[in-house]
Amino acid sequence: MSKPTILWRTEWDNGAPTHVVTLSNTQSQQREELERIVDNEGFIREGDRWRPTEGAKLHGLFEAVRALGFVMEFEREDESAPFDLQRLNLKPETREKLEATSNVRLDDLAGYCPVQAEGQFDGLYFYFRARGSHWRFEAGGNESGTKGATWWHEEYWPNTTGFEAGYMDDEDAIRSILKSVEKFRTEDRTRFEKGHPEYERTTLEGWSLDVLSLSRVVRRLGISGREVIERAKAYGIELPYFADLELKALDGKPGTVFAFDKTRGIWTDMADEDD
Numbered sequence: 173m174s175k176p177t178i179l180w181r182t183e184w185d186n187g188a189p190t191h192v193v194t195l196s197n198t199q200s201q202q203r204e205e206l207e208r209i210v211d212n213e214g215f216i217r218e219g220d221r222w223r224p225t226e227g228a229k230l231h232g233l234f235e236a237v238r239a240l241g242f243v244m245e246f247e248r249e250d251e252s253a254p255f256d257l258q259r260l261n262l263k264p265e266t267r268e269k270l271e272a273t274s275n276v277r278l279d280d281l282a283g284y285c286p287v288q289a290e291g292q293f294d295g296l297y298f299y300f301r302a303r304g305s306h307w308r309f310e311a312g313g314n315e316s317g318t319k320g321a322t323w324w325h326e327e328y329w330p331n332t333t334g335f336e337a338g339y340m341d342d343e344d345a346i347r348s349i350l351k352s353v354e355k356f357r358t359e360d361r362t363r364f365e366k367g368h369p370e371y372e373r374t375t376l377e378g379w380s381l382d383v384l385s386l387s388r389v390v391r392r393l394g395i396s397g398r399e400v401i402e403r404a405k406a407y408g409i410e411l412p413y414f415a416d417l418e419l420k421a422l423d424g425k426p427g428t429v430f431a432f433d434k435t436r437g438i439w440t441d442m443a444d445e446d447d
Contacts, residue, residue, distance in 0.1 A: 176202050178237065181247040187261025187342060191215075191222045202240070209236045255279050255291075260342040270346055276353060278346075285338035287345055290315065293353050300349050302337040305329055307345075309352035310383055319445040320388045323364050325352050326381055366392075376404045379412065386418035388446050397422045 179194040195203065210217055213236060214228030224230070234244060255278050257270065270276070281289040286303035299310045299321070307329055312322030327348070329337035340348075363370040375392050378384040379400070384392075389400050397419045404411055412418070 175243045176241060177243045177245055178206075179245050179247065184256055184258040186258060186267075189224065191224075193220050193222060195220075202242075205240055206237065206242065209233070209240065212236075255281075260346065262343055262346060266343055266346055266350075269350060273350060273353065276350075278349075281342065281345055285335070287338060287340045289345060289349060294357070298349075298352075300345065300352075302329065302340045302345065302348070305331050305334050305337055307337050307340065307348050308381060308383070309349065311352075311356060314445070316442065318442050320385070321378070321383050323356060323361055324378060324381065324383045325355055372403065373407055373409070376400065376407060376409050380404065380409045382412060386415070387422060387444075390422065391446060 174197040176198040177196045179196070181192045181194075183190045183192060195206075198206070207217060210222055210233065213233040214225045215222045215233065216225060237244065257267070257278065260267075260281060262270070270278070275295070276291070276293040278289065278291040280291070281287075281300075286301045287307075288302075289300040291298055293311070296311045297314050299313065301308050301310075305328060306326055308324060308326040310321035310324045313319050329340070331337065362368045363374045365371060368374075372393055375384065375389055379386060379389045386397055386400060390397055393400065395403070401411060401415060401419065
């Protein structure tokens with residue numbers, strides 16, 4: 173006999189989820205027990221639509237439902253579909269600005285410690301990361317990490333404990349991303365280009381900020397790993413805490429990146445596409 177089953181789908185409205193459920197193989201007594209559990213776990217039922225109240229936890233609901241004997245089936249998201257901006261809790265003016273800013277596409281925004289986002293603008297891949305007391309925006313790399321960023325911007329995030337940036341909400345993250353896009357479009361970016369007198373310092377700062385690996389800095393500047401460390405010190409640039417490990421890893425190893433190969437679905441060494 174088939175087990176009682178819940179088909180689960182989620183709709184979003186400015187960051188607020190509504191879970192649309194379809195029941196199958198369910199007897200009236202099982203349905204009544206299920207509805208009691210849903211109510212007790214802090215969800216408001218409106219027909220087949222369950223809306224969580226403040227404090228309601230999905231994992232508690234799922235555990236109780238499975239203990240009752242129900243099987244959960246979750247509707248698969250279409251990976252080719254654009255990111256649903258209604259997942260984000262935004263002020264009306266911020267949503268309007270996000271939707272109105274030309275040539276900007278958000279592909280994902282999620283997580284805590286760090287908060288991370290990625291997407292594209294002006295034909296460039298971008299990556300956003302907020303953790304500790306800073307947030308950073310990188311442009312010009314790629315999703316797999318086999319190509320390094322060619323422009324970046326980092327800012328201090330006001331805090332009292334040193335960790336607040338890692339809990340940045342949707343509103344602040346989107347405002348930071350849009351600020352970075354505007355900065356990229358309006359500022360002089362020549363210090364990120366070879367031949368500029370500040371190119372070396374800029375590249376070394378990128379290593380310090382964890383935007384670039386030591387191996388990429390070595391290739392971009394045409395110097396050894398030890399020279400990178402000495403020049404960073406001369407500029408007064410803080411070395412990454414993993415500088416010694418990176419220096420050891422440079423010896424006798426070709427330029428590869430450990431990345432996720434989507435075509436094969438595995439993590440593997442992939443060719444580095446950096447300049």
